[in-house]
Amino acid sequence: MLIMQFRNFLILAGAISLMGACKEPEPRNEIRVFHEVPCGADRSHQGFSHMSNWAGSSYFISSGFYNLQEAKALAARHQAHLVTIGSAAENQVVQALLDSAGVSYALIGFQDEQSEGHHRWLNGEPIFYTNWQRLEPNNTAYTNCHDNETLICEEDAVTIAGQSHPEAGGWNDVPVSLRYNVVLEQICDPVDLR
Ligand SMILES: [Ca+2]
Numbered sequence: 001m002l003i004m005q006f007r008n009f010l011i012l013a014g015a016i017s018l019m020g021a022c023k024e025p026e027p028r029n030e031i032r033v034f035h036e037v038p039c040g041a042d043r044s045h046q047g048f049s050h051m052s053n054w055a056g057s058s059y060f061i062s063s064g065f066y067n068l069q070e071a072k073a074l075a076a077r078h079q080a081h082l083v084t085i086g087s088a089a090e091n092q093v094v095q096a097l098l099d100s101a102g103v104s105y106a107l108i109g110f111q112d113e114q115s116e117g118h119h120r121w122l123n124g125e126p127i128f129y130t131n132w133q134r135l136e137p138n139n140t141a142y143t144n145c146h147d148n149e150t151l152i153c154e155e156d157a158v159t160i161a162g163q164s165h166p167e168a169g170g171w172n173d174v175p176v177s178l179r180y181n182v183v184l185e186q187i188c189d190p191v192d193l194r
């Protein structure tokens with residue numbers, strides 16, 4: 001009897017250790033998995049012509065044109081923010097998005113509406129990097145300075161330029177009333193990717 005019980009115990013122990021051996025290995029590098037998954041792919045692409053993923057964010061470029069106020073509303077509707085650019089590498093990612101969509105200029109989330117000359121990211125992100133074009137920001141609209149008798153010479157929104165511009169990837173402050181393509185950014189949620 002005791003021998004039988006011991007034999008059953010050995011069989012059970014063997015089965016458990018076999019189950020353990022078949023278990024899926026844990027992913028060793030979660031960051032790598034995180035970056036490779038197109039995290040924005042399941043979100044609505046309606047109204048956006050291209051998207052790309054980089055370092056845990058998804059980037060979308062609008063096919064339509066929006067001024068700064070409209071762009072903020074667009075971002076809120078898509079649970080995203082107007083793109084923030086924190087490094088030369090991220091600047092390159094955003095410029096490449098403009099180039100793939102054939103866009104010359106697009107609004108980014110940088111602005112100085114509250115305090116002239118004190119540019120801030122709309123989502124409150126710290127400023128690690130800027131890439132102003134030569135003589136920018138100049139806060140001066142050389143064209144379209146009047147709109148229905150109202151002076152709109154101030155420039156408090158900011159665009160990034162595509163490859164057709166001699167200073168491609170460079171930033172320029174522009175009037176908040178003018179409409180441009182818009183780049184939105186979504187921070188991917190790693191929990192969604194499991
Ligand atoms: Ca960013």
Ligand SMILES: [Ca+2]
Binds near residue numbers: 112154
């Ligand atoms: Ca300004």
Ligand SMILES: [Ca+2]
Binds near residue numbers: 137138139140155174
């Ligand atoms: Ca300017």
